[in-house]
Amino acid sequence: MTQVVGILGGMGPAAGADFVRLFVDACAQHMRAAGEPVRDQSFPEHWLAQVPVPDRSGALERTGEGAHQPLEPMLQALGRLAALGSRAVAIACNTAHAWHATLQQRFPQIELLHVAREVAAHLSARGETQVALMATEGTYRVRLYEQALADSGLPCHLPTAEERRMLMRGIYEGVKAGDLPLAEALFSEVALRLSQRHGDVAIVMGCTEVPLGLQGAAAVHGLKLVDPARVLASALAERAYARA
Template identity: 35%
Template sequence: MAEPFLLGVLGGMGPLAAVDFQYQLLRAVNSASDQQQIPMAVWNVPQIPDRQQALAGRGPSPLPQLIDGVERLNRIGASHIVIACNTAHHWFEALQAASRAPLLHIADATTEAVAALSPTSVGLIATQGTLDAGWFQRRFARHNIETLLPTAAEMASDFVPGCYAVKRGDVAAGGEQLARLAQALLDRGAERLVLACTEVPLALRAIGWQPPRAAVDPAEAMAAVCARLWQQQRST
């Protein structure tokens, strides 16, 4: 007999993004009854080293805390695990190796959502660690989609301060900086934007900024994949 479906959410990075992701899961199912919603368990423990700092070589690795979270989610009975943070996917293989339950990769879900829109180019907004890792770019390239990246100057002047402004609760200031970066990518010819850091869509929504063509939110793409998986398992 198949193990019961239970989605494990590895959160804490930050804690607000993990809560927002749970809303996206509820919206993705769009059910009239509580009982049809995705059963989930959430590890939302923000006492974990900063991922951006670690990847920049300026702080300790979050890997021990990430493995602890994955082990706890296995212990509570998760059948599948998702990571509610783009940058933490840097440690995806190590976490998969530590987990009985399979992990779903956010870049796979995002690529599916992007490919469905058939753009020739996308602008990718993400942490330096995510940009350097190349998960998104390699996957998009397989669909003949070119990825436009922020410049080093834009990362330093707009992305990093914008992101940390959101983290400390100054969503309006952060939103303005992130919107400037988003506009720059559109001005360089990006047909679509991929907002691959959980703080970004949240901050842009907060200030009411919208690109001319709908952006792809990897967390939303991930929620859609989770909802489909749950609905498939329920109907079998």
């Protein structure tokens, strides 16, 4: 018997929709690993809440009015997922995890997965020793991954200020604006620079738009790219198939 799980999306909508695909893939992999046939009826009940949420990085840059604007719509969406019976929920946005503690405190009956902690555990289990991070300014500002990786004994290499600006352009002017060639060019350049500086490093694509912009990019072939959304989707599938 499976458990009901939820996905908090809308940040942006393309990333939320893609997370559902990753979750379904993870469920199919779980069934195959258990030696069970992959059938429609064996997939767990899961709900996607796609809600408009104010820009997370922009909110984190403010300390006064507007600093907590993203919180209210996320709380409302999490409440709907709770009402639908979700036992575990994944947030399909890295930067939104800046509000993870408050969201978890308000809904203690739900296990709210933490993407950076899941990724740190995944990389540690893989035996990685060096990590680099491609993310939003908001994610860097709250040290979301740096802290989780440090807790697992993993150092985290960060892009330069110029490279961070390239990432933000790729996210906003690229993926979010529908210009995927621009996103691919900017993201590839940053990933290649990180690899050149730090060698055989696991590069965490710590924004859900980054994998969307790098899908099939020939320039980064051979680099160790880590998709947190895929790791998080697998963790959510594990919760869905856990015995109640």
